Amino acid sequence: MMRLAVRTLRFRKGGFVATFVAVVFGTAIVLACGGLMETGIRSNVPPERLAAAPLVVTAKQSHLKPGAEDGTPLVERAGIPSSAVAALRGVEGVTAVVPDLTFTARPLVGDGGSSVAPTGEGHAWTSARLAPYKLTSGHPPTAPGDVVVDATTARTAHLGTGDRVTLLIGGEPKSFTVSGVADGPAGHSFFSPAEAAKLSPHPGTYSALGLMVAPGKDLETVRKAVERTVRAAGASELGDLTVLAGIDRGLAEHLEASTQREALIAIAGSFGGIATLTMMFVVASTLALSAQHREREFALLRGIGTTPGQVRRMILGESLLVSLPAVLIGLMPGWLLGRFLFDQLAAHGVASDVIEFRQGWIPFAAGAGAAVLAAIGAALIAARRSAKIKPVQALLEAGLQRRWFGWIRLFFGLIALGGGTALVIVTGTVMTGPLAGATAGPAVLCWAIGIALLGPFWTKLTLGLIRWPLYAVSRVNGRLAIRNVTARSVAMSAAVMPVMLAVGISTANLYMQTTQLQASERAFTEGLRADAVLVSSADGLAPSVLDEVRRTPRVASASAFVTSVGVIDEPRNAPFDEEGAPLQGVSAQDSSGTAPVRLTAGSLEHLTGSTVALPDRVAAKIDRGVGSTITMTLGDGSSVDLRVVATYAATPGYESIVLPAELLAAHTTSGLAPQILVRFASGADPVPTLAKLAATHPGVQLADRDTLVAANSADLKTQAWVNYLLVGLLIGYTGVSVVNTLVSATIRRRREFALQRLTGATRTQILRMLSSEGVLITFAGILLGTLTALATLIPFSNAVAGTAMPSGPWWIYLVIIGAAALLVFFSTLVPATTVLRRAPAESTNRPD
Template sequence: MLRLAFRTLRLRKGGFIGTFIAVFFGALIVASCGGLMETGIRGNAEPQRLAAAPILVTGGQTFELPKEDPASLEPDDKRKFEDARLPERVRLDDGLVSRLRSVPGVSDVVGEVSFPLAAGGKPALGHAWDSAALTPYALVAGAAPVAGEVVVESSSGAKPGDVVQIAARGKTESFRVAGVAGAPRSITQAAVFFSAADAARLSGHPGKADVIGVFTDPGADVETVRAKVAEAASGANVLTGIDRGVAEFPEAETSGTNLIVIAAVSGGLSVMVAMFVVASTLSLSTQQRSRELALMRAIGTTPRQLRRMVLGEALAVGLLATALAAVLGPVLGEWLFGQLVENGVVPSVLRFYQGWLPAVVGAGAAMLAVFIAAFVAGRRAGKIRPTEALAEAAVTRRWLTPTRVIVAALCFGGGTALAIVTVAVMTGPIAASTAGPAVILWAIGVAMITPGVAKVMTAILQWPMRLLGGIDARLAVLNTRAGIVRAAGAVTPIMLAVGIATANIYLQTTQQELANQAFTEDVRADAVIGSVAGGLSPDLVQRIQTVPGVAGASEYVTSSVFLEKPYDSSDEGRPAIGLTASGAAATTDTKVTQGDLTALTGRTVALPEVFAKDFGRGLGDTLSLRLGDGAPVDVKVVAVTSQRPGFESLLLPADLLAPHTTAGLAPQMLVRAAPDVDPAVLTERLREATAGLPVSVGDRAALVAAHDKDQAVGAWVNYLLVGMIIAYTVISVANTLVMATVRRRREFGLQRLTGSTRAQVLRMAGFEGGLVALVGIVLGTVVSAGAIVPFCLVAADSLLPMGSPLIYLTVIGLAAALALAATLVPAWAATRGPAVDAATAGSD
């Protein structure tokens, strides 16, 4: 039977193209998502400025977080703890440098600090000259710097003796160029080197090192020395090889984690869609061969032989398709990665890597779908008795099998459960985590009963169609009702495309609009002052508060903190905002239900009502926090606030939160105009007051636009990856409709021989395509509503999503146009030439 299967493939190439397309694109998308995941897991970034040191030591970016209330845990029970990642850089004490020098096999140890600055208006990183050995930079002119001097790169154009303006930590200072240095390789980030004392002062973290570079004795085994360094630097990260890149580019590790999440979500959705589309396409392909399979049963072919033949054909096509997808998967994966880099989602230093495993996963998922679909189709064909096979071959009527009923019940049950969880348990935008996956469950459930639903909808729509289209529409309705299983095969991918596109796009637009509303409602500032070089000077806020027309000014710092006491199970921390007590009330619209934001000084916190209720804390109580860099602090509750559900943040003093961020300073300041002052006038006064400082001044529109831009980056990621999946379903729509129409060449020929003109046949096909599109659009809308409505009820207190209606109109318009084009074009091709030739042609 396998030999017969291969002969069938050679003789019916056109009949298997549809299956090949579905399997190929499914495996291709899954493999490309796998490449993104592998890139994220590896997190490879080539070290550049720190490449000369074979061993790099960085602060540990995780801490042990109990999975349960610590009061009920044994300290030695490690299974009850998990690692929580700290969002800010953890620095090392300089004392570790001297301790590491005594480690056997170590020849030298260099501590390194990095801080952002602007030199001559261009962004760069500042370092101590001692750390130049980590590249190594070498002087090409001049000498090493002393206090008040710098060494610059050759590309800067400066020469020894020049004076350059350096902006750092909110101030601008003049430095004399002592020397010019060059690096042996290309360095992404420009460097400016200072004396050790100046570097410590400008970094804002004296006595701390960002990274420690360790050089080994000649001939020493790096891994052996690394193990000894790890013992001496307990709790720190000790890196060698390609892993050293994250010490220089910590954003690569964070972006790698985000890339894993993006790839996992998109890949999981891709696998489900691919398996569904492949199964649907192969099922349609087998149905179209029902007469051939029936004849084989009638002449004595056993059910087992028939199953082997169908399975062999499908696996042969699947192997060809997955082999090609395995070759092209890295190409698509690298293109997707390039798009993510270009749009700032991941840093350019992160290296794309795709080995053999993603290709195997993609091929395995596609081949599993092929096997299951072929097995089910072959089993069904083999179960029919020979005397019944020919009778059923003309029109497939039976579709509701126990398997369909069970799958539909499970999917509808799962979708309903997710909807209940979304409405009853979730709050705010996080509800999308349960509402989003529901669309696939609803889609699969509806797909299982599509023949029955399509039959009912066709019966409802037949009367208006007959009124509009006359005899051609009537024939289209009769054809659709007679071949309802075939029509359902075309309806399903349209339903899937409309459902996935509508649900995911509107979920994203609603989340983005909610975030923008929460931000604009909370921030009352008329102007914003932003840093262009590492942060604002701590004394700037007092200076701005004295500017005429200023009603209030507050530093604005964002980070995340972890609650240790009382116990909080969140492993991602809680959002925290740092404000200046004297200007907090004027620049934010946070509603205070108890206490006063003016008391937000020292070690204090303003707690959202929902947190106060959950943690059983109120005014005067104490919370034990771990700040973004892991520093523990006890804070007193001085206010309780009411904030938009899902967007709650702890409010802390800016001078408490900022030093424990990577920058160490507030990146921006909010300014509120007095009631009788025009915001435009205020903005101009602020520019005058900050003249000569490394800051930028913008109005409220600039502040909102900056926030919207940050939100748009996350939205763009979703649109890109979901768009790729939607493109696949669109291909499957065209593929399925073309397959269904091309196979009807003989039917069209017979229709023309009985008196119909070619134009009438095409009009009939057009009405069929329109009917299929309409049913698919209605079902897709219902599917998307299963995800959108619960989410919007919780997040926006509305049944309808936020976003332009043009989005939905565009989706359904494209679906209808695609359905009509994929029906009419092959119908036009099938009706070319004499009708008698078409009527006597084979079914291939």
């Protein structure tokens, strides 16, 4: 039967092109997602500044909440207590423990130092050996005003030994004398140990420890000994420490690579799963359509004595002969697509650009295996009925319409619809805010697959609803098309379902993003009362800037503003997921202050020291009111006991925990507040004065309240952009399915077109008939796709924004349905025009 399968491919090349294209694109998408997943899991960051240390010790950048199974990532750099240095020096095989201090030290560049360099870090000179840095001129820093700069910075800023350089440290410009220039990784400055300790925002702790290992010692043995020492000392003495070796040491230098790996893995996993299911469905539907078009051939084979097993083996052989080369061809675009997606994620801040993109044999095997398994499974399903049918019955049914669906298809279709219904109910009744997307996204796919599996029923129902209005306004060709589509409604569902899939998935996913984005912005701006904001383009504002703003005439109120992420440890039933609770830090203020909250109890005047203000829903959930206490772990892993001084109203799902700005800033990586909220006195306009004040501080800018809103929604916009990109790939893939299906179905009808022409129909009349059929297919697909999207969007919008109408511009929907209509007409009329160029007699003799 393999020989027969090969010969079949030779004479039916066009019939298998659709399957070939579907497998190529499916392999590429799944392989790209596998590359993103492997990159996130490995998170390979080559060490630079710590490259000379065989082992690097860092504080663990995650927190395991009591009673939780998964840890919450710490978004701020956790510090290592100074006591760890002495404890690790005694480990056998460790010859030296080199502590590292890391803090922001950005050079002022431009005319007169008017702008701040985009990067720059400061360290103690004792840690220079970890690269190692080698002095090319001058001497190490010894005096408080000395600094050693790297050779790249020296060349860029035209610095030499004895020159003066101004660095922005702690939000304030500080001038130093260049005592030396060192050759090593760029963007780093070195100070004397005493000076570095004063400049560090977190005295008494280190960013990392570099461990030097004795020559000849087994590195793995020493690493295990260090881990045993850490466990023996306990977290109460040394903190929760992690020992890094090999390429993992680079994670100690780039905090963002560690904190963003979870996001990269989540994106790759969720999108990869959806893409795999979509690929399997598209490949299965394409092969099923191909088998359906060959029923007459299978009927004849069964009639001359071919056994069911032989028919199955032939169809399976054809599938393998098509899918295996397609998989091999899809590997290269899959690698390129994965690289492109990673570069885009890195460019938009979702992934760290210092991580090495990795796409080893596992993603290749996963992509190829998924594609081949999808093709094999689809071939077995497609061959099931053709192989089991009796020969006489096959000859009778070859020219007849297939039954609507079998029991297996009915079962899985109802299961998918039931799953979609359950997810929609959970979305509308349980989920709130951004969390609603976790169930709404899979609900769309369940609805789409369920409707597609029961496609003949939905297609017949939809065509029955829309054919009468079109029949009333149609002419002869249009009425012929309506009668033709109605008679072939079951077969026509194969053309309608890809359109439904493309419209439903794209509409639902795009409007979920626009709805969530607008709801987030509205939730933040409802309580925002600031008229202007001072923003630092570096890592934060000096504390003295807040005092200067408050002394500015016509300023009614000013507050520092800090954001971070933390975890409520006690009580344990706080309504936040494993990503943690958003934190906002503001200064103590009265009712006329700038804090973006609407108080319902207590006052922010007492928001000082170890205090907190809770949203009403959170306070009710954990049963804590004004005067009670909670225990939290802040962004750097520090545990604090907080007294509740106020509660406030907030949109469900968008709640933030409010803490004193001084407390929260002290537990961030920079130790500074990045923004200052300003409220003007009634009828006053101190903008010119504030602009002059900002100009006196390098890296400080004055902006209106819209800037604050934009900053608040920046993360969500980035996530929305990522989803736009990934959804665009799915739309493109489902678009391939639309083209494949319609082109194949149109070419298959060449005998029908030939008979119509032999009975007197012209090419123009046939094209008009097909245009009318295209209108029906487009309307049916758009209607079913829109209903699929609305079934998810309505409960999602109600959970996210409190309204049944999703938010977003209408042009998105118009573009989607316009593109669907264009694909339908292109995939129908172009191949039909090619077929009609042949003589009718020639078309009747060609195979389907």
